[in-house]
Amino acid sequence: MAPEGGQSRAGKWLEKEVAGDGRRPRKLELALALQHLFRLLKPEDSAESGNTLISQAEAAKRLHREGSSLSRYVNPQDPRVPTQAFIEDLHKAACMDAATSGGDVGITLEALRVLRTLADAETRGRCQRCAELGRRIDSLTRQVNTPCPSCAVYQREQDRNAVELQAMRGEVAAMRIAVQEREATEAGLRARLAMAIASKAPLPVPLRKGDRQRSAKERAVARQLAAQAGELDGAGKEDSALILLRHGTTELLNPSETALVMVELRQQERDHLADDLIHVYGRDQGDRDVMQVALELHAEGAVDDAGAILRAALR
Template sequence: MLSRYLNTPRIPGLVFVEQLYQQACADAATYSQGVGITREQLLALHASALGERGGCEYCPELGGRIDSLTEQLNSPCPACMARQRRQEARRRQRRRQLATRMQATRQEAAKQLAVVADFKAELAEKVVTEAGQRERPAAGQTASALLPVPRRPRDRQQSTKDMLAARQVVAQAEELDSSGREDLAFTLLRQSTTELLTPAETALVMVELRYHERNRLADGLIHAYGRDQGNQDVMAVALELHEKGAPDDAGAILRAALA
């Protein structure tokens, strides 16, 4: 019967309309919902349809009522609008909180970078002072320019300096990671290795992270460094890693550079 009324211009009888409404209400109640129209509104629509078909003198009045009911049905639900406003307010609040946390993260990373930079400057000054004390020229000796020293084998003082700088960075990253701030630890590692540390020091940082079982940080740093840095720096770090007994990480950073 429903298909017949939907596919032909016939208007259903009043009994069918009431039975259909009762069944719709019963089905909607199982989902704790309403059907969106009252029985009186439905009967008014039915009467209007019959009037239009039969040329009823009340058609203009019923048409107005139909328009009014249609406007009510199409108007936004106040409860829904209030819920949407609450959801939008919560989204704006979450965005503000996220922006605040990101700003705090950037500020903390900048502080940590400043600490690393100060540490490197103090270490370099100490190395230069100690070297000057050991290499005082004899009186009357002619000063001569220093000849370039091959990088390999590496100077023990330089290796110690690299190790101290790398351990300082790793110690700060470990402290942040242990306190549940892995994102800030990774930011510190990434900025330190790209802005402050040499390739040799960067390789030591990666080795130290593996030694302290900070594998997530090590994997992320290797991938980011290989992807973002120049080929010369990446190859230098890969060579250092290979020489320090980390061939897998050396291959990983080269693959990241190629990708």
């Protein structure tokens, strides 16, 4: 079991004063970056001791450096700057340990090299312009990272426009559905009127089997409903056409007239409407009505459709 306070003692060497002395801002940036990388290194006995920060001695052993050098590298007030080779070794080790946890180090090797070069030039005084250039870089960085008021306003306008556009699309979709339903209703009313006219009682004469007057009336009703559905389908409103056929055949027509509607749809080359009506009628209507439709289809020579409506009833 790890002694109390073991974790804090192991990582004490990384608890350097964050603030620099103001004379070496590049060394301060480099020291903070190095502290971050050292904190990513995992101690070998972390599972047993509970330490999450690597000790100075273990870090020095792993990187093949002296412990005192590491302490000076992470001290913002110490002028000593590590070599490029050390920078590369530390970054590689931190990347390996961070990868085991599914993360990354958060700084590229190239960026770390740039920090090291600037800090080295700053501490050695080899370039009097480095400090001034560094301050300019910091100023430009702050300007770049500061949100542009105009851009923020533009982005808000774009977001608002996107919301309004989405709402308008929803309204248009709802209007299309309403129009489709209204058209189907109007078509149904027209069909009801046409069928009411066509359904006037035949002349008062005794009806005989196969009465030609009754047959003509049924065919007129079927032809009217099929024509109404064909108009909707021709206008690209197939769903409305099917709604009209379903309501017309189930609410207004008898099975014999329904069979004639299917025959009329075939003759008008509206095969897809005929197929859909046969499937829906056979699935939803009672067995007696389905059988009567099938018998009428068979009598009209539509043997395949008669079999199809019976199969639909069995599903």
